[in-house]
Structure formats: C-alpha cells, structure tokens
Amino acid sequence: MASRGMYVSGTDGTDFSHRQQIAAHYQTSVLNKTRLKYTIFFHYILFFIMLAKLSADILDRLDIFILEIEELLIPKPLLWEYVWCMSLIMSFLALSSIRKNNIATMRKYIYGIITFGYLPILYAVIYYFSDFLTYITLEPDEDIEDKDIQMWQGYPYALLWYIFIVLAVQVHSFSMYFSNNLIQCWRLRVAMKKQ
Template identity: 25%
Template sequence: MTSRAGPRAAGTDGSDFKHREKVAPHYQMSASLKSEIKKLTIVHLVIWLLIASQVTITHFKLFSHDVVAMPYQWEYPYLLSLLPSLLSGMAMPKNNISYLVISMISAGLFSVAPLIFGAMEMFPVAQQLYRHGKAYRFIFGFSAVSVMYLLMVIAIQVHAGQIYYSKKLLDAWFDSTQEKKKK
C-alpha cells in the first residue's frame, strides 16, 4: 500500500498492478454491444425521422402531392418502431433484462413486421416501374417506391442488427447474473 505522504509498502516495486487492471470478459462484451446498439439506434432514429417527416408533410399538406407522395399504409405502424428503441435505451444503464426482452419482441412487432408488410404492399408498384418504367408517386422528383425500398433495405439491416446485438447483450447479462447466483 502506498500513501501520499509515506513510503511505499515493503515488498513491492509498483509493478504488481497488471492483474488488477483486467476487466471481466462479460463486462467488456456488454460495453461493446451497448455501443453497437446505440449506433444502430441513431441510424434508426434518422430513418424514423425521414418517415415521420413524410407523414407529417403530407398530413399537414406542406408540399403538394406531386413533390412528396402520400405515405404508404405500412409507414403509419412503422412510426411505432420508436418504442423498441426507447425501451432498449432504458434497459442499458442498469442492465435491465426485462426491458431488453420487451424491446426485442416489440422490435419484431413494430419494426420488422411493418417493413415486411410494406415490401408486399409496394411490390406491384415496383414491378410496374421495372417493367414499364412508369412511376406515379414521387418524393422530390425520385420514384417513391424506389426511395422507400432503399430506405426499407437499410431499415431491415438496422433492425436485424439491433435484435442480434440485443440477444447477444441479453446472453452476456444473463451469464453474469448466473455467475453471481452461483457464488
């Protein structure tokens, strides 16, 4: 033991600190997984804001429908996809397993399910655009179905990543609580 005012403890040269600086692997994994989930949540918020702005613009008629197309049916339930992100954000600080489980289940229900429904809803329009080169809905001059499919591809990857990393985080938290119970 050292003190600020006194000499160093006998029998140590100060190089015996390496073993005390190691962090348990599940804590390292938890920190890295939380970081990945936070990054994906930020990307999800950007996607959510884009869809929410389209819905808001068309609802309040801020632009004509020629500039910003009416939202597809799937976009309205997708707006609920903010809830799983909020729940996972609430689960992170105190490693709350129940919030994380609810977040994972609601991500499938409010995030992935509307995207799958949207892919099916927009498929005939995309098929018509591909076969005949005709688009009837536009978002700032671009085909609405093309823009929304691009957004959906990114959103599916983001939500799949969130669910995957949440499951791995859940496993890390569960392993650490099981180790504590064994002791």
C-alpha cells in the first residue's frame, strides 16, 4: 500500500521471507490431481473409440439394424474388448478419491486399472502378435493377400489394434504414475498431522 510515494512498513515486498509458504507435498498433490484428471479424460476418449468399434455388436444384440454401420463390416469383438471397457468405471473411483484425498479408494483404482486395463491389453498383445509380426516382416514386393492376415477397410486389423494398445498403455501408465504420486503425498500429509 502506497501513500504519496511512501511505503507502509511491511508492505513493500521486503517481508516475503516471513510469509507462509505452501508445503511442497500440497503443491505436488495439486499438480498430480490435475495431471490424473487429464489422463482420465484421455481414457474417456479411448473408451469412446472402443465403444464406436463395439457399436455394431451392441446394436446387433439389441436387434437394431442400421445399414450404414452394417456396411462397415466391423469384425466381431472379442471378450477382452468388453472387459477393457469396464476400466472406465475405475475412473469414477479415482475422481472420488481426488475429491476426498482418500488413499484406500486410490488403491482400488490402481488395482482396477491393473485388472481391467492392463490385463485385457496384455491379452490383446498376445492374441494379435502373430498377425502383427507377419505384417511388419513382409517384404515390399510381397502381396498381403497371400498371407493369412485379417484386414479391415484395407488396413491390417492387428496393426490398428496395436496403435490402440500403445495409446492405452500410455494412458494407463501415466494414470498409475500420478495415482502413486498422490498416494505418497497423502501419506506424507497424514504422517505430518500425526506429529
């Protein structure tokens, strides 16, 4: 506060060393909460991509016929695709845990991502590995039709899945990392409160 060029004592910025500072674990907690929310947002995007892939099968099960979707000739889904979709439910645990700084709920989120995120993805990696390996080892002059590679819309199906898998592994890995950081911050906060 200034008055005709005169500073009131203690308000000229020289008192910064006496001000309270935010503890580092609170800053880390806020940063990791924001980053985890971003990874959950990307998880939602991947979920909607998977849902678009599953839409033909879901509509068939509901006995709804849409010609445009049927003409795409989307391959029948495997069980791992539906199991992976259940990983989206785990994001609600993480968001609840973020609001309440709850360590137990965040652990459930981590276990859920391992179970419904990583394990189905691991199964997909193994399942499509032979087609993927066959495709990437093709010679430039070889014809894809001679090989026993499943194709969709002119693209190797395994390659499309591997693109999805790489993105999903990145999203799950970052969410696990940020969740783990949050648990460490919250443990430190609990330990400091006990002192």
